[in-house]
Amino acid sequence: MAQKPSIPKGTRDFGPLEMARRNYIFDTIRSVFSLYGYRQIETPSMENLSTLMGKYGEEGDKLLFKILNSGDFTRSVSTQVYEEATAPQLAARFCEKGLRYDLTVPFARYVVQHRDELQLPFKRYQIQPVWRADRPQRGRYREFYQCDADIVGSDSLLNEVELLLIADEVFRRFGIRVAIKLNNRKILSGIAEVIGAAERIVDITVAIDKLDKIGLEGVNAELAAAGLSAEQVESLQPIICLSGTNAEKLADIRKVLAGSETGMLGCQEVETVLNALEGETANTIELDLTLARGLNYYTGCIVEVKALDAEMGSISGGGRYDNLTGIFGMPGLSGVGISFGADRIYDVLEQLVLYPADTETGVQLLFINFGEAEAAHCLKLARQTRAAGIATEVYPDTAKMKKQMSYANARQIPFVALVGENEMRDGVVTLKNMTTGEQQTLGIEEAIAAIRA
Numbered sequence: 001m002a003q004k005p006s007i008p009k010g011t012r013d014f015g016p017l018e019m020a021r022r023n024y025i026f027d028t029i030r031s032v033f034s035l036y037g038y039r040q041i042e043t044p045s046m047e048n049l050s051t052l053m054g055k056y057g058e059e060g061d062k063l064l065f066k067i068l069n070s071g072d073f074t075r076s077v078s079t080q081v082y083e084e085a086t087a088p089q090l091a092a093r094f095c096e097k098g099l100r101y102d103l104t105v106p107f108a109r110y111v112v113q114h115r116d117e118l119q120l121p122f123k124r125y126q127i128q129p130v131w132r133a134d135r136p137q138r139g140r141y142r143e144f145y146q147c148d149a150d151i152v153g154s155d156s157l158l159n160e161v162e163l164l165l166i167a168d169e170v171f172r173r174f175g176i177r178v179a180i181k182l183n184n185r186k187i188l189s190g191i192a193e194v195i196g197a198a199e200r201i202v203d204i205t206v207a208i209d210k211l212d213k214i215g216l217e218g219v220n221a222e223l224a225a226a227g228l229s230a231e232q233v234e235s236l237q238p239i240i241c242l243s244g245t246n247a248e249k250l251a252d253i254r255k256v257l258a259g260s261e262t263g264m265l266g267c268q269e270v271e272t273v274l275n276a277l278e279g280e281t282a283n284t285i286e287l288d289l290t291l292a293r294g295l296n297y298y299t300g301c302i303v304e305v306k307a308l309d310a311e312m313g314s315i316s317g318g319g320r321y322d323n324l325t326g327i328f329g330m331p332g333l334s335g336v337g338i339s340f341g342a343d344r345i346y347d348v349l350e351q352l353v354l355y356p357a358d359t360e361t362g363v364q365l366l367f368i369n370f371g372e373a374e375a376a377h378c379l380k381l382a383r384q385t386r387a388a389g390i391a392t393e394v395y396p397d398t399a400k401m402k403k404q405m406s407y408a409n410a411r412q413i414p415f416v417a418l419v420g421e422n423e424m425r426d427g428v429v430t431l432k433n434m435t436t437g438e439q440q441t442l443g444i445e446e447a448i449a450a451i452r453a
Contacts, residue, residue: 010134010142017360021349022145024359025174025342026127029147032170033125036162038149041124043106046097053098055105055297055327057202063132065142066095099131103148104297104324104337111152111335112328120153120333127342140313141343148318150337152325157269160301160320161276163338167305167316168281170340175354177308178283178315183291184270185298185319187253190263191289194256195235197228204228205292208240212313216240239289246274246287253289269301297321303338310348316340362391364451365415366408369395377424381417381444388448408434415451 007013014022030040046067053061100106103126111118127147134140149166151159164180171178185205192201203226207219214222219240223233239256242249250267257263270287277285293302300320307315318338325333349355365385367378378394385392393413395404408416418430423441431447432439442450 008142010136010140012141012143016362018346020360020362021355022342022346024355025345025349026145026147028173029170029340029342030125030127032166032173033147033149035169036123036149036166038123038125041107041110041126042128043100043103043110043126045099045129047100047106047109049096049098051109051328052101052105055324056101057206059206060101063134064101065099065131065133067097067099068094069096101132102130103128103146103339104150104321107148107150107337108152108324108335109328111333112325112330115330118153121151121159122153123149123151125149145342147340147342148337150335152333152335155334157272157301158276159336160269160273160303163318163336164273164277164285164303165280167303167338167340168283170316171305172282174345174349176310176315176345176348176352178305179308180281180283180285181288181291181304181306182270182273182285182301183288183303184266184301185292186262186266186269186300187257187289188266188292190257190260190266191236191239193260193262195228195232197232200226200228204236208236208290209292211240211290242289246285249287249289266300273301293317293319297324299323301336307348307352310351312344312348312351314341315344315348360412363393363411363413364390365392365417366404366411366413367392367394367417367419368401368404369398370418370420371398374419374421374424378417378419381419381429384444385448385451388452390448390451417447 033040049064049066052064056063107124107126111122125148127145129143129145131143134142136142149163151162164182167178167180188205188208189198189201192198192204197204204223207222207226210222211219216237220233223236224230228236239253242252244252250271254264254267257267274285274287288304291302291304293304298319299322302319303317304314305316306313316338318336320334320336322334323331324335325331367375367382369375369378375394375398382392382394395407405416414434416432416434418432423429428441428443429447430439430441431450440447440450
């Protein structure tokens with residue numbers, strides 16, 4: 001017996017129902033992006049590893065899917081190298097390309113490569129899949145879609161304000177109540193500076209970012225393992241556990257960061273953004289000093305969005321990156337962006353039963369097939385209904401009526417048209433409402449009006 005086919009762990013098939021729901025997500029996000037003036041681009045699924053490596057930190061580099069070079073790539077490698085080299089060393093020899101980890105680094109590469117064609121500031125959005133060699137679990141996949149919007153070529157904090165308004169509008173349209181969490185990497189850098197661990201900023205942010213997953217004790221253990229002294233770890237506790245209103249948190253952290261110019265600048269940036277958004281959003285925006293976002297390229301405001309009524313991790317996030325394009329030879333170009341996790345949003349909408357009823361509606365009208373002549377006549381009528389914007393099928397086979405009606409029920413098609421010899425002669429159709437069971441004999445224009453009503 002042939003082995004039953006399967007797909008890799010962390011990936012999924014999507015049937016017609018799932019695709020209808022996914023397209024609802026993509027279309028909603030795309031419409032909001034367009035509303036704010038963002039234009040769409042696409043980049044290749046694979047990038048040169050030299051583009052990707054070193055941009056996501058050590059943990060991110062480990063999660064890159066690498067693609068073996070084509071041809072006899074092992075010929076120049078001796079047995080001794082095989083025996084002595086580590087897996088990363090062999091990958092460096094055998095792989096020149098990798099699947100993209102996110103959409104931001106490829107976008108930075110795109111900006112530098114096409115800089116002479118772009119009008120700055122450049123606002124783009126991108127809706128494409130990304131891949132991460134992560135351990136699959138609920139809400140975490142190896143292949144998933146990101147929906148990104150970024151602005152490059154402007155230092156203005158109005159861009160952060162705009163992206164937070166976009167996040168608020170997207171989730172308002174979905175009907176998902178969310179908490180929009182805001183922080184600033186300059187604040188985190190200032191904290192590392194004042195506790196005497198400026199060189200440990202990456203270790204500190206990576207550990208703090210895991211607070212929701214591993215708890216305070218786990219964070220403290222990671223900080224200690226990263227080389228922070230017991231005194232330094234202790235000095236972080238009031239900061240990690242800071243509470244109160246946004247204004248109260250800012251006042252408290254300013255006292256801590258009084259000796260750090262970088263930290264105070266971060267506080268000012270956060271305050272500017274929060275003041276601009278006061279009373280402008282449907283969802284709460286909260287200053288969260290434990291928010292770190294592990295990606296190394298963030299330099300200013302960072303944001304993360306979590307659903308309030310569903311058990312799910314972050315469903316959106318982003319931040320300011322001041323010099324990401326510098327690594328590709330174009331220094332000094334600031335950018336800020338936000339990314340929506342379409343797959344997690346899908347799971348939240350499903351968990352909360354928030355998909356609109358018409359999301360699952362595909363075909364609106366099915367013509368029953370009574371024979372060759374009738375089918376040919378129905379094809380002409382179907383051209384008219386389709387021209388009127390009504391999604392229409394003509395059943396392809398002359399099957400029993402029961403089978404054709406069962407097909408309509410299984411597909412949840414709301415209307416069925418029966419056109420036999422009498423209907424053809426009289427120039428009408430018998431239109432059946434599959435919900436109410438009501439049947440009417442109508443002209444084709446009347447039938448179109450009835451379906452639209």
